Amino acid sequence: MNRRFRRPQASTTVAAGILVLLIGLGAIRFEHFASFGNLANLVGDYAFVGVAAVGATFVILSGGVDLSVGSLVAFTAVAIAVLVDHGWHPLAAATAAFGFGTLAGAVIGMLVWWFDLPPFLMTLIAMFAFRAGGFLLSSQATPIMHPFMAQLSSGYQVSVGGTIIPARSLIFLAFAGAGALTLARTRFGRQVCAVGGSRRSAAVMGVGVGPTLVGIYSLAGAASALAGVVFAFGKQAGDPTAAGGLELTVIAAVVIGGTLLSGGVGSVLGTGLGVLILGAIRLLIDFQGDLNPAWTSIATGLLLLGFVLLQKLLGRLRGPAASPST
Amino acid sequence: MTRPDAAPAALLEASGITVEYPGVRALDRVRLVLRPGEIHALMGENGAGKSTLIKVLSGQRRPDAGTLTVRGIPAGFGTPADAERAGISTVFQELDLIPTLSVADNICLGRFPTRWGLIDRRAADRRAEAALARLGVRLDITSPLGTLPLPTQQLVALSRALDVEARVLILDEPTSSLDQTETARLFGVLRALRDDGLGIVFVSHFLAQVESLADRITVLRNGGLVGEWPRSELSRPQLIEAMTGRTIGGDQPAGPTVPAAGRPVLEFDRLGARRRLEPVSGSARAGEALGIAGLRGSGRTELARLLFGADSPDNGTVRIDGVAVRTGSVAESIRHGLAFTPEDRQGQGLILDLSVTENIILALQARQGALRPVPATEQRRVTEHYIASLGIKVPDPGAPVRTLSGGNQQKVLLARWLATQPRILILDEPTRGIDVGARADIESLIADLRAKGLSIILISEELDELIRTCSRALVLRDRRAVGELAGTALTESAVLGLIASAGHAGEPV
Numbered sequence: 001m002n003r004r005f006r007r008p009q010a011s012t013t014v015a016a017g018i019l020v021l022l023i024g025l026g027a028i029r030f031e032h033f034a035s036f037g038n039l040a041n042l043v044g045d046y047a048f049v050g051v052a053a054v055g056a057t058f059v060i061l062s063g064g065v066d067l068s069v070g071s072l073v074a075f076t077a078v079a080i081a082v083l084v085d086h087g088w089h090p091l092a093a094a095t096a097a098f099g100f101g102t103l104a105g106a107v108i109g110m111l112v113w114w115f116d117l118p119p120f121l122m123t124l125i126a127m128f129a130f131r132a133g134g135f136l137l138s139s140q141a142t143p144i145m146h147p148f149m150a151q152l153s154s155g156y157q158v159s160v161g162g163t164i165i166p167a168r169s170l171i172f173l174a175f176a177g178a179g180a181l182t183l184a185r186t187r188f189g190r191q192v193c194a195v196g197g198s199r200r201s202a203a204v205m206g207v208g209v210g211p212t213l214v215g216i217y218s219l220a221g222a223a224s225a226l227a228g229v230v231f232a233f234g235k236q237a238g239d240p241t242a243a244g245g246l247e248l249t250v251i252a253a254v255v256i257g258g259t260l261l262s263g264g265v266g267s268v269l270g271t272g273l274g275v276l277i278l279g280a281i282r283l284l285i286d287f288q289g290d291l292n293p294a295w296t297s298i299a300t301g302l303l304l305l306g307f308v309l310l311q312k313l314l315g316r317l318r319g320p321a322a323s324p325s326t
Numbered sequence: 327m328t329r330p331d332a333a334p335a336a337l338l339e340a341s342g343i344t345v346e347y348p349g350v351r352a353l354d355r356v357r358l359v360l361r362p363g364e365i366h367a368l369m370g371e372n373g374a375g376k377s378t379l380i381k382v383l384s385g386q387r388r389p390d391a392g393t394l395t396v397r398g399i400p401a402g403f404g405t406p407a408d409a410e411r412a413g414i415s416t417v418f419q420e421l422d423l424i425p426t427l428s429v430a431d432n433i434c435l436g437r438f439p440t441r442w443g444l445i446d447r448r449a450a451d452r453r454a455e456a457a458l459a460r461l462g463v464r465l466d467i468t469s470p471l472g473t474l475p476l477p478t479q480q481l482v483a484l485s486r487a488l489d490v491e492a493r494v495l496i497l498d499e500p501t502s503s504l505d506q507t508e509t510a511r512l513f514g515v516l517r518a519l520r521d522d523g524l525g526i527v528f529v530s531h532f533l534a535q536v537e538s539l540a541d542r543i544t545v546l547r548n549g550g551l552v553g554e555w556p557r558s559e560l561s562r563p564q565l566i567e568a569m570t571g572r573t574i575g576g577d578q579p580a581g582p583t584v585p586a587a588g589r590p591v592l593e594f595d596r597l598g599a600r601r602r603l604e605p606v607s608g609s610a611r612a613g614e615a616l617g618i619a620g621l622r623g624s625g626r627t628e629l630a631r632l633l634f635g636a637d638s639p640d641n642g643t644v645r646i647d648g649v650a651v652r653t654g655s656v657a658e659s660i661r662h663g664l665a666f667t668p669e670d671r672q673g674q675g676l677i678l679d680l681s682v683t684e685n686i687i688l689a690l691q692a693r694q695g696a697l698r699p700v701p702a703t704e705q706r707r708v709t710e711h712y713i714a715s716l717g718i719k720v721p722d723p724g725a726p727v728r729t730l731s732g733g734n735q736q737k738v739l740l741a742r743w744l745a746t747q748p749r750i751l752i753l754d755e756p757t758r759g760i761d762v763g764a765r766a767d768i769e770s771l772i773a774d775l776r777a778k779g780l781s782i783i784l785i786s787e788e789l790d791e792l793i794r795t796c797s798r799a800l801v802l803r804d805r806r807a808v809g810e811l812a813g814t815a816l817t818e819s820a821v822l823g824l825i826a827s828a829g830h831a832g833e834p835v
Contacts, residue, residue: 185444190427194435197424204386204422205486206407206436264426265470 009265010314011258011307015273018303022280030287037163038283043173044166046279048073048227048234048243050272051172053250053257054179055223057271058216060254061183063196063263064112064119066217069224070246071130072101074239076228078134081142081238090148094229098222104130105221109214119217127247134240141239149236168230172272175226180268188215196263252300253278256307277303335398337362337525338383338414338494343392345378352378353389356551358544360494360525365516367540367557368529371569371622374546376529380498383527384416385409397493407436413493417483417500425472430454432471433486457485461515477508484515495519496527501535513539531623531804533562533826547571566826570621570787590648591781592664592750594633597642597653603628604806605642610750615772615782617796619789619821625805626785627669630754633783634666635659646750660693662750665743667736669754669785675739678728682720683709685727685738690745712741717767733764740771751775752783757791769795789818801825 026033043050052069059066076097083093104126112122159165183189191212194202203209232238251261257274259266281299285291338360345353353375360366370376381387383394385406394401396412409416423432430451439449454467463481471479480500487495497516501509516539520526530536536543536557543560545552545568552568560568590609598605603625610616618626631637633644638654645651646662659666668674676685687705694700700708709723716737720730727738736756743751753772757765772782772795786792792799798812801824809824811817 181444185447187438187440187445190431190435190438190445193427193431194424197426198422201422201424202435204384204406204416204418205424206405206410208407260426264424 012270040165044169047168047172048231050275052227053253055220056250061196067123068126070243071127072224073228073243075130075134076225077232078238080232098225101225102222106218109217113210113213143237176272339395354550364541365526367536367543370546375549415487415492416496419499430467457489498529593645606807610781615796617792617799618785620802624802665748666752681724683723686741733760750781754785
């Protein structure tokens, strides 16, 4: 048998199919839709969503949820803008903001662990804190003014086979690749799935649940902060009101990608596909031009509903699934 | 260091193990000695402290006192990972695996082989296959564990336990989900492991399994050590006596006889629930007390909860006055005149911070509906009536129930249900943990209620009490009925004899 070949989950296959279908649909209707450059732009435009979603995948796999994504992205962007305003180099500011996000995530993880707080509440608190922090740093959008940014706007692109593609799309792909490897091929990654599958069993099996939680939320904080850096460098500004509701878009992408909200089952590859599906829907509606933008939300909602029902169905079809009762 | 004629050095020696939970001493200076190459059965009724002892040995619960040595070397009590490093592997009854992870991941979790920081997938798979092969199991190691049948999951759990350099293997009820062939295969594996020099601690409710497998038996009762015996020196009646603390024999006169004119008020037919209780049938007539006897964990409480509708049965019917009632609904049961005082009166019955009056009125109020409050004068009348008739010792009906003694709390719980004028009263361990005087009060109260025509279903582990009070008793063992005794045939030795009798579908012959 093909035991060496680990089949992806059925839902990941379905997600890939839907993405191909959407792009195919666009290719039939619009001449330049499926061109390499256009698709690379799609990946680039959704890079910050994708980076944040990779982090959120780990949180959701562990049975948690991260509501602080959007506000941490906004906070990171504002912090970079303000630091640059104070004479920092943008890269130094970005590094500092990235470090802060990682650290803040670690603190969230520790609170979830030590006080056994529900991640929903803990990250809700963090959401308010980051949003408030952004407004305290700067009550309005601040442009990032630095010679480096001018350089960046011309150099923030890479030529692949003659086609100019945004560098941030490569950041997304690289981060997703690293995330996928971490999940599938590191002890930490397996522990994340174990904690999400059954926290009690994981503890009995010798998994350090606490350190794993700290690792998960640090990674999520790092991912959100990196998403904030990508976002800030793209917009060349820091806006404290930006990225509102991003956490929910991210959850939608993760779920469409086949990760179960109850934890334990999922993949980073699926999340990447989920993000691109959302992006492709948006792009199709933009190309159409005469559609109400509400259709993006409608399509996303319908897709989400379809995926949730599909997962239920797949779960039932899987047979006797006599999971050990406790 | 080794004396020539000394017994083989103990593989694992736990002594003086004491564990206190708030208000309860779960283990009291318990000692367990495991020698290499032996299968050691740990026996006791539910609540005897077996699970707590296993939690201590596997590093899940740090004891409040006691020492542990592994192969003569003092070992501390640490985490599950520490216990594994000391060579102690445990397979829990709940299996404690991750259903969403693959078989290979479940075997290797916590000890994945790595290369350059990444999991060496090939090595991990080889390792998982080798661990399964040791038990003669072949299966697709990439499939999620939760998709496999329970017995297969059990073998995966065992493979995981053996994957470390285990010298001590602790198995908690490993056969509870296995059929006869699977059990026989498991026992073959365990015997082979024993012959390899492993020490195995084996916990099981099935007496015949223990007799066929164990070399030695340690018995616990109520958190204390009863003793340790070579299996060959402990007969089944002696084992039951050690577990229950009661001798087989020494009979008392049988209980009250069945009133001739009584018609069946409550009938249940093939009432059962998967994994909780095999189908059981029985009936109770007006003015009759039906006893339910069995060891703790034999399914007594499960039957009571099914009858009352607190749990839903998977099959079977309940009839009251010959009319089938909807099962699995407490509201329906109450409407038909059923009442139930649970075993855990503080956790499931009484609301400790409410007053005596409020606790007594509760069921009456529930039956009337929240929109028609019971008038204050009526509340006072009902409360005073039951305080007087049941002899509840309470300074003031407004006092919180928390301040009452166990016996008086039990009477308050009884008063609550009597206030609803029930016709069938199910009492689960009504006299547990209360003093002798209150016990006698409750026994005579049951007799009074019977005289008034109520049907009583009494669960009690005090066999003498059960026999004094009941005219008939259903005997349960291992979650199934093993017999019914009535009239003069209902004696302590007959009940214990039924509990001890051999032959069980889940046992290898």
